[in-house]
Each structure stands twice: as structure tokens, then as C-alpha cells.
Amino acid sequence: MPSRVADSGPRVRTGAKRRIAGAAALFAALGDPTRLALLEHLSDRGPASITMLADRFTAMTRQGVTKHLHVLAAAGVIDGSRLGRERVWALNPERIADAQRHLEVLAREWDDVLSRLKAHIEDSV
Amino acid sequence: MAVAEEHRIDRSITIKAPPERVWRALTNPAELSTWFKVQIEGELAPNTEVWMTSTHAGFEGQRFHVRIVEMSPPHRLVWQWHPGEVDPNVDYSREPRTTVTFALEPVAGGTKVNLSETGFDAIALARRAKVFADNSQGWAEVLGWLQQYAE
Numbered sequence: 001m002p003s004r005v006a007d008s009g010p011r012v013r014t015g016a017k018r019r020i021a022g023a024a025a026l027f028a029a030l031g032d033p034t035r036l037a038l039l040e041h042l043s044d045r046g047p048a049s050i051t052m053l054a055d056r057f058t059a060m061t062r063q064g065v066t067k068h069l070h071v072l073a074a075a076g077v078i079d080g081s082r083l084g085r086e087r088v089w090a091l092n093p094e095r096i097a098d099a100q101r102h103l104e105v106l107a108r109e110w111d112d113v114l115s116r117l118k119a120h121i122e123d124s125v
Numbered sequence: 126m127a128v129a130e131e132h133r134i135d136r137s138i139t140i141k142a143p144p145e146r147v148w149r150a151l152t153n154p155a156e157l158s159t160w161f162k163v164q165i166e167g168e169l170a171p172n173t174e175v176w177m178t179s180t181h182a183g184f185e186g187q188r189f190h191v192r193i194v195e196m197s198p199p200h201r202l203v204w205q206w207h208p209g210e211v212d213p214n215v216d217y218s219r220e221p222r223t224t225v226t227f228a229l230e231p232v233a234g235g236t237k238v239n240l241s242e243t244g245f246d247a248i249a250l251a252r253r254a255k256v257f258a259d260n261s262q263g264w265a266e267v268l269g270w271l272q273q274y275a276e
Contacts, residue, residue, distance in 0.1 A: 103132060
């Protein structure tokens, strides 16, 4: 395994490290039920300001909403743009798809494993 | 687009053999090592840990710890792990693990194997993704599977 990485060259390793850091930030951002609820709202209802979200999520303080939005923005899951006096936050669908893609890759690996289990049993009589 | 899905994998396959036969393939080290493509150090028993070393092309030598949580023959096998490259400088006893469940369901003509993997979090997914990020052959394989599914 180490020799394979060395063969790839330093440029590939740097890219891989960036992707890993990005993936970790992404899943940390998504791994919180409150943040997921905020994302669902942005997905279902469209872009919203902190005021709109704080009004909607009455269990959260404005400060709490702000904190969560900043985590999501740092992971690239949402983007903010200025509209009048307030920033409006919107979902970045590509980043969400990244998380799903990671899981799909792993799911395909399991499909291969299960096929090998099936072949092992059925092909040995 | 659904954003609030739990991070989990659910897969299944139907095998033309009784549950007892499938159970043996899952839990007998000699058989498991053949189709799972690992070398196993230790016996599979409830509440024990085994080391597995990958013999799969492209992942050879990757060694990881597997904790057997439940063995209920011939119905359920549950283990916890964090597969992927093991760094000797990392204390893996503190690292989050995912839970793998093999649930065997008798069906007409054989056994349905229901596989689930749950408990993914930021670190687990990033580390697993790293396995593919570092391994170009892994990606070629993945693309092959995707092609098969698309056809």
C-alpha cells in the first residue's frame, strides 16, 4: 500500500489530503440533528435569513442558529449572499451530493462482498 | 433532495442455500477468509476481537480490528470495526467504529442476507473515503461496478 502511494507522486497525495479534510468537515457538519433540520428547511423552503430561521426554530436562540449556519458554511454545505440588510443562506446541492456519493461508493463495495459470499456458497457443491 | 437521511448502508442478496450453510460461510474463519478476502487472526465468538488483514487486490496488508458484538446462529452476526489503513501512531481504541449486521432471513429457495452498516460519522466516512482516494485501482473497480449497475 505505501509503495502504491509513492508511485502516485506528491501531487496526487496533496489532492487526496485536501479531499479527506473536506470530507471530514462535511460529515462533521452533517452529523448534528439540529444542523440537519436547518438544512432540511433550506431544502424544502428555499433560501432564508438568520431572522427567518430563528423565527421558525423557536427552540433555538438567534446565536445558536448563527453558530450552526457558520459550521455549515465552513463545510461548504450552504452559501450566503447579501440581500438587502441581511445575509440570505441557501443550500449548496453539490456538497450534499458528495456525502451521498461517499456512501454510495461504500455501498457498491458491500455489493461486491455479498456477490463473493453468494458465489462462494453456490459454486461449491 | 433528501438531506436529513441517516448515514447508513443497507444491502441484501439471496443465496440458494439454507441459513445454516450461509451462517457457516459467515463465521467459519477458513470460509470467511476465502470470500471476504482477509486473513483472520483468532476465532469468531461473541464479545471477542479478531484481527483481519486484507488480501483483496489493492488493499493487501491493511490490518484492522473487528469486535464481534453478537452471534445468534443462524440468524444474526454483528460486528464493529473501522476498516482502512491502520496507522501505528493512532490509538484506535478511541476511534469511532461502524456496526455491521448480517441478518439471515429464510426465503423460498434459500436465504436472504440483509447487510447493514450504521454509525457512520465524520471520521469514519472520511477515513473510508481515503481508502478509495489513495488507491486508483479501487476507483477503477468502483467505476466497473457503477458501469454494471448502469447497464
